[in-house]
Amino acid sequence: MGADHTRSVPPAPPGVRRLLMATVLPLFALTVIAALVLWPRDTPEPAGGPELPRYHGTVTRVVTEPCPVTPETPEGGPGGSAGPCGTVTVAAEQGPDAGRQVEAPVPSGPGAPRVEVGDKVILVELVDPADPATKSYNIAEHQRGTPLVWLAALFAVAIVAFGRWRGLAALGGLVASFAILLGFVLPGIGAGQPPLLVAIVGAALIMFVVLYLTHGITAQTSVAVLGTLGSLVLTGVLGTLATAATHLTGFGSEDATTLSMFQRDVDLHGLLLAGIIIGSLGVLDDVTVTQAATVTELAQANPGLSRVQLYRAATRVGRAHIASTVNTIVLAYAGASLPLLLLLVADSRPVSQILTSEFMAQEIVRSAVATLGLIAAVPLTTGLAAVVTTAGRGGAAAPAGAPPEPTTPRPSVGRDDALAALGGRRGPERTTEAAW
Numbered sequence: 152m153g154a155d156h157t158r159s160v161p162p163a164p165p166g167v168r169r170l171l172m173a174t175v176l177p178l179f180a181l182t183v184i185a186a187l188v189l190w191p192r193d194t195p196e197p198a199g200g201p202e203l204p205r206y207h208g209t210v211t212r213v214v215t216e217p218c219p220v221t222p223e224t225p226e227g228g229p230g231g232s233a234g235p236c237g238t239v240t241v242a243a244e245q246g247p248d249a250g251r252q253v254e255a256p257v258p259s260g261p262g263a264p265r266v267e268v269g270d271k272v273i274l275v276e277l278v279d280p281a282d283p284a285t286k287s288y289n290i291a292e293h294q295r296g297t298p299l300v301w302l303a304a305l306f307a308v309a310i311v312a313f314g315r316w317r318g319l320a321a322l323g324g325l326v327a328s329f330a331i332l333l334g335f336v337l338p339g340i341g342a343g344q345p346p347l348l349v350a351i352v353g354a355a356l357i358m359f360v361v362l363y364l365t366h367g368i369t370a371q372t373s374v375a376v377l378g379t380l381g382s383l384v385l386t387g388v389l390g391t392l393a394t395a396a397t398h399l400t401g402f403g404s405e406d407a408t409t410l411s412m413f414q415r416d417v418d419l420h421g422l423l424l425a426g427i428i429i430g431s432l433g434v435l436d437d438v439t440v441t442q443a444a445t446v447t448e449l450a451q452a453n454p455g456l457s458r459v460q461l462y463r464a465a466t467r468v469g470r471a472h473i474a475s476t477v478n479t480i481v482l483a484y485a486g487a488s489l490p491l492l493l494l495l496v497a498d499s500r501p502v503s504q505i506l507t508s509e510f511m512a513q514e515i516v517r518s519a520v521a522t523l524g525l526i527a528a529v530p531l532t533t534g535l536a537a538v539v540t541t542a543g544r545g546g547a548a549a550p551a552g553a554p555p556e557p558t559t560p561r562p563s564v565g566r567d568d569a570l571a572a573l574g575g576r577r578g579p580e581r582t583t584e585a586a587w
Contacts, residue, residue, distance in 0.1 A: 167542045171373045178380065182355040186335060189349055191342035204276040206246035207294060208253070210266050214238050215257060235259060239266055239290060241274060255288040264292050271297075317365065324361035331356050336429070341414065346421030347387060350428040354383055362436060371443045374539055378439040378532030383428060386435075386524030390427045393516045399423060402509065423513065431521045434476060438525060439532040442469050446536035462537040469529035477522050488514060 215237035237257040243249050255274065258264050266272060271294035279285040310318040336353035340346045358379050366372040401407055401419025410417060445465045449456060456464065485492065495505055505511055 164542060167370060167539055171370055171539070175373050175376060178355075178377075179359055182352060182359065185348075185352045186356055189339050189344050189352060190335065191338040191344065204246065205291065206249075206274045206276065207244045208241040208272055208274050209244065210239055210268055210270045210272055211242050211252065212240035213257070213266060213268060214240075241272060241288070241290070243274065246274070246276065253288050255290050258290050264290065266290060266293075320365045324365045327360045327364065328357045331360070332429075336425075340417070340422060340425065343416055346418050346425040347391070347428070350425030351383060351387055354428050354432045355380060357432060358383070358436060362440070366440060370539055371447050371536070372440075374443040374532060374536045375436065375439040377535055378442070378528055379432075379435050381531050382435050382439070382524050382528035383432065385527050386431050386520060387424065387428055389523055390424045390516070390520045393520050394420065394423060397512050397516055399509065399513055399516060401513075423517075427517055427520055430517070431524050434480060434521070434525055435528055438469070438472060438476065438528050441472060442529060442532040443536045445469075446533060446540050450540045458537045458541045461540065462533055465533045465536070466529065469533060473526055473529060476525060480521055480525070481518055 215235050218236035235257050236259065239255050239257055240252050241255060243251055243253050253274070258266065264272070273291045273294055274288045275291045277287045277289060279287075307322055310322055312318070314321060331353055335356070336349055339349040339353070358376060362372050362376050362379070366375070399420065401421075401423040402411070407419050407422070410422075411419060442465060445468045446461055449461055449464050495511070498505055506515070
């Protein structure tokens with residue numbers, strides 16, 4: 152790693168540090184207490200029968216043949232076999248037939264894997280209930296473990312190579328996020344806890360861990376934490392009002408309907424709200440961290456900017472950020488819902504009827520509420536950052552032995568000066584993270 156040429160700025164004034172600690176620490180303690188109260192203790196057992204034995208194997212031969220015509224259905228008629236038909240020879244690598252060649256039918260049907268010679272596949276062993284000694288194999292899917300491991304390794308190496316220690320901290324934050332989601336949020340909702348409350352507490356835990364781990368324990372990070380937390384609460388309130396006004400039940404997707412069959416006591420309406428909260432968190436912390444850093448950078452580039460001027464200049468940056476982020480949110484939801492959009496194109500109903508249906512209204516509410524919470528994060532975080540950055544400007548003690556600086560009145564800074572400050576000044580590079 153190269154040398155670090157950044158010069159740290161003086162820490163935030165003691166009064167500001169005490170105020171931030173008095174605000175953030177109780178909120179963190181309240182979040183931890185709420186997590187302990189909501190922590191799942193009696194998780195339900197997975198529904199369904201016993202798992203079928205699954206073994207690894209390698210395809211050595213594929214033989215296709217015309218599919219037989221069923222007596223009830225003429226060839227090529229609706230309901231006939233869509234194929235392909237034939238047999239696949241697989242070298243079993245695990246199970247009772249390891250080291251031997253076994254045969255399985257060519258996978259067919261919607262979503263069936265397409266296999267070729269040399270493919271690594273997963274075999275499922277089927278036993279005839281009438282004769283347990285009779286067994287057969289089917290190909291379930293391809294083996295994806297090795298490609299995923301290489302992709303994850305490339306992902307981690309790229310982040311660490313570019314971000315160095317900050318990138319390593321970001322990876323730690325990613326691991327913490329998944330640990331909280333898989334260890335607290337999902338089990339808590341599955342155990343019957345209120346999904347919205349679990350999502351807010353889980354999102355707050357993720358926010359505290361990820362922001363402080365990635366960006367350090369600084370006044371700037373604390374401002375981003377407060378802005379994110381306030382925006383999350385506002386998003387939850389807006390989501391509750393919007394889903395109540397549109398009478399959404401949460402049954403707007405096939406996944407939700409399937410889940411209700413396995414867990415009949417799950418609150419799908421609350422689950423919809425929880426999804427909005429978790430989905431908004433990733434974009435919110437990006438906006439709040441950017442706004443807090445922008446205010447700090449403007450104050451360091453032009454110390455003459457007043458609190459109001461800092462707020463206005465940083466808000467202009469926030470407007471540009473929001474304009475691009477809103478498009479990002481909509482495209483992200485559209486990319487995840489392409490089958491839904493294609494279904495809309497193929498639907499013969501009027502457009503007004505399609506847009507007001509349950510499954511489409513759910514996506515509209517999700518996007519609109521997330522965007523409103525995102526917009527609210529800009530003035531909230533920018534205002535907090537401006538107050539913290541300008542607090543105690545004139546009261547900082549000079550270093551021992553340093554000559555006293557002449558007291559000059561604060562220059563009048565106009566719009567052009569504020570805009571020029573956005574580009575920074577030429578000179579030594581300085582970090583904007585003031586330690587507590």
